[in-house]
Amino acid sequence: MYSENFQKSIAAVEAAREKNITLEPERMTAKQKEDLLASFHPDYKQDEFDVLKIGPNKGEKVPTELAEILQAHSRITKDSVSLENPDYETDVLIIGGGGAGTAAAIEAHEARADVMIVTKLRMGDANTMMAEGGIQAADKPNDSPAIHFVDAFGGGHFAAKRELLSKLVCDAPEAILWLSNLGVEFDKEADGTMVTTHGGGTSRKRMHAAKDYSGAEIMRTLRDEVLNRNIPVVDFTSAIELILDENGNAAGAVLMNMETKELLVAKAKTVIIATGGAGRMHYQGFPTSNHYGATADGLVLGYRAGAKLLYAETLQYHPTGAAYPEQIFGALVTEKVRSIGAKLVNAKGEVFMHPLETRDVAAASIIRECSERGNGVDTGNGKGVWLDTPMIEKIGGEGTIMRRIPAMWRMFEKYGIDIRKEPILVYPTLHYQNGGLDIDANCMTTNIENLFVAGEAVGGIHGKNRLMGNSLLDIIVFGRSAGKNAAAKAKDVKVGKLTLSHIEKFEKEIVDAGIVTDMTSPKLLPDYTRQK
């Protein structure tokens, strides 16, 4: 139930609902999108960025908060630990226990490599778990990997590394089949046909889902499989520095027990960074839909060791974060809500955009509606626009919401809002790190041998904006590929003498560049304790 303050606007939304359902709003032209983004998308706010003074991407702009942690001090010095007697020795060391890390572990294990996962919290504590809407794959007769490629390449502003994108789209159907064979329960018709929908910017209905628990269903299945295979998982343990060998190749990591702070050393022939995203950095003060541990750790680890970043200046703000009630401020409202019929409506009851523009365009459009155009709804904690969920039941019939998006119903029901009958308030929320470490088609970083990356920590797969459903896809495709390749590479690797000299070198660069900071990184967790 909404309080009195909202009723007038809700009445306008209800009055226009029938008309709005039938309305087919025009899509924006390329020029309209460009202008909108330049004026309203957070990536274009120049004063929110800093130029990196050191490291492989020196001279490039990244979000201020990211620049601070990339150019911060290490948590340790090269003498904090002894590298002589490692606590763990393995072929493949996987840093991160989310979707990409577990997919990599399963494939490395399948290839008979010794593999271990270290993860900062529990296995499965990851953005994968929170992905709701679905996973793309061009497996319908009217679709093809080539069409998928064009959709993603255009949606990402023609900036994706084509060799990565082609791998993404061509390996997609096989990734779905692999998940299916592991027991992931995709939504299907009675004859086995996949139930697929549009996402923002798709030209074919290729979004596969498991209700609106798509990521959770994938994650819990992968986790179960890792446990079945007895793959060692060291949980509540974060990697805080990479270890190189004397030849400059990746050869392990310094680990820290999150509870006791004990430092440990893991030696490995190959290392996979699968540490995920950065929502908890709260760039530009945005709330986030991300997991508690999403603090860009992998970018920091890689950067300090000398790995290059690509497109680290581009972030994805999901257009529909919950704007009300405040207890769920910033939480993800899946794009699938729009895929199955709900439109975005302003305070006056007007549909102000096509509901399935790409995410960057949709987010900028909502920000414009709430700022320049003054058509936002006052939530008591900022502004928002309506996402008219009752449309879904009108279009798909009664029961559609419980069948297709039960998690969304549950999330709002806890606060007395029945999304079958009442619309919900949304505003963009920090959702995805488009950029990350630069890799080749084998998932190895372009400038550190034996260092692989998979998942959200990678940059370049999606270009400068990602389409819905391509992230669950990329963690599976690139996670598996990284696992296989890291396992294969490990067979020929002879690890040289271990060293942390890169920490010392980086520290010198900080001093030489005149950077004065008392910050250490990786950040590992945000601090939400009350500052008195």
Place this chain on the structure above:
Amino acid sequence: MEKLVSIFLFGKKYEVPENLTIMTAMEYAGYQLVRGCGCRNGFCGACATIYRIKGDKELKACLACQTKVEDNMYIATLPFFPLVKEGYDIENIPVNESVMMQLYPEIYACIGCNACTKSCTQGLNVMQYIAYAQRGDFEKCAEESFDCVMCGVCSSRCPAGISHPQVAMLARRINGKYLAPGCGHLEDRVKEIENGDFKELIEALMQKPVEEMKELYNTREIEK
């Protein structure tokens, strides 16, 4: 001035704003969480919590990130519960109730007390899905348990020692792999790709100048 309520974290009293969730109230009180905090959004089951309102006999369970504090709320988080997870080879298991008898025989010791259902933080009918698992009706067990976040509260309340979330996990995987209908168009597409049917199309896209890609993108036909 925001209204404050009294809560008791592991028995110790704190005054916190009434609009907070249990999780944000703990942070307001000064806890820097490591355990018992995950997605903060109701999906991961990290923040299972038991509470009692003073004067109320009933013990309640919830997810700390999804539940507002109340006055006189006594709170104990349950960041870990030792569930039993049995290993198995998904490629090699019987697809009938005998797999449950082998791996989770304790489900047949269910005494029907329904404490699991009453305590479920997702409001699921837990006892019912265990009954389906007992009978080998994995499709129904999967459907009934689908929204489970594996927080483990049900198991903490179970006198028979059942690890309900793991039983349901097994049932869902069996259902997804063996019982759900196969997908013809998916298998066909995988073969076509293996066969190299799209190779030329993709290679052409790899070479195309950006201006031509823009044209292709901006004029592409969009399925209704």
